[in-house]
Amino acid sequence: MATKIRLKRLGRRNRPFFRVVVMDSRKRRDGAPIEELGWYDPIKRDGDNYKLKVDRILHWLKDGAKPSFTVRNLLKKEGLLHRWHLIRQGLDEQIIDQEMQKWSMDREVRMKDKAEKTVAKAKEKVKEEAEVKAEETVVEAVAVEKEEVAEEVADPMADEIEKDAEAEAEEPKAEAEEKAEEPVVEAVEEEAVAEEVVEAEVExxxxxxxxxKEEVTEEVEEPAAEAVAEEPETAVEDETVETETAEEKQPEKEAVEEVAD
Incomplete structure (x- = not known):
């Protein structure tokens, strides 16, 4: 039977947890295992996130079990692959223990170097972030100074621009007011002209x-004047007649007086 040392998934959604198991390579991943050899928690970051049964793993390796890729990395991290390599070379247990001690010491040194490198990287990162922040603050300060200088320079220009803009804005208003007043003035002028025309017609x-009226009075006065002019003439004529009759009667009167005498 071909066996394989691999992981069996447990846990819940978005929170995986694995068992290191030996099972038939033909079974599905979460099938029934032959034996459990440890556990692995990929979410855990602090401390050891795995635990392995070294003796039982070596036993199954001797029986021909093949580790999966992830299990192989765990065995390498634990040093089991190095021990299995020494066992396959046929070395004594004492020599294997000595080599494993050397490997442990080297591993401690490597882990220490790794930790120091991690700390150094973290310090460098913090330093870089501080430098970036300092540069940003300097850039911001320079930008603020430039803005202040630009505002100081731009204030007179802005006033002039505002004045020009106000003047430009007032021009259309004045034009609109003039245009609005033109019809009123024209209407007033037209009314004045109409009034003048009416007055002229009335006059x-x-x-x-x-x-x-003058013609009528003249026509009336002419007959009256003619009548007045005719009245003296008739009066004169009457006087002449009277004088003539008196003169005619006077001889008659004288003749009568003479007869009487």
């Missing part, structure tokens, strides 16, 4: 009436 009519 003309009044003059015509006066002329007509």
């Amino acid at each position: 003309a009519k009044e003059e015509e009436v006066v002329v007509e």
Whole structure:
């Protein structure tokens, strides 16, 4: 039977947890295992996130079990692959223990170096972040200074621009007001012209009436004047007649007086 040392998934959604098991390579991943050889927690970061049964793993390796890729990395981290390599070379247990001690010491040194490198990287990262922040603050300060200088320089220009803008804005308003006043002025002028025309017509009519009145008065006065002029003439004629009759009667009167005498 071909056996394989691999992981069996447990846990819940988004929170995996694995068992290191030996099972038939033909079975599915979460099938029934032959034996459990440890556990592995990929979520855990602090401390050891795995635990292995070294003796039982070596036993199954001797029986021909093949580790999966992830299990192989765990065995390498634990040093089991190095021990299995020494066992396959046929070395004595004492020599294997000595080699494993050397491997443990080297591993401690490597882990220490790794930790120091990690700390150094963290310090460098913090230093870089501090430098970046310092540069940003300097850039911001320079930008603020430039803005202040630009504002100081731009204030007069801004005032001029505002004045120009106000003047430009007032020009259309003035034009609009003028355009709005033009019809009113034209209407007033038209009204004044109409009034003048009406007044002229009224005056003309009044003059015509006066002329007509004068003509009527003249026509009335002419017959009266003629009548007045004729009255003296009739009076003169009457006087002449009277004088003539008196003169005619006077001889008659004288003749009568003479007869009487």
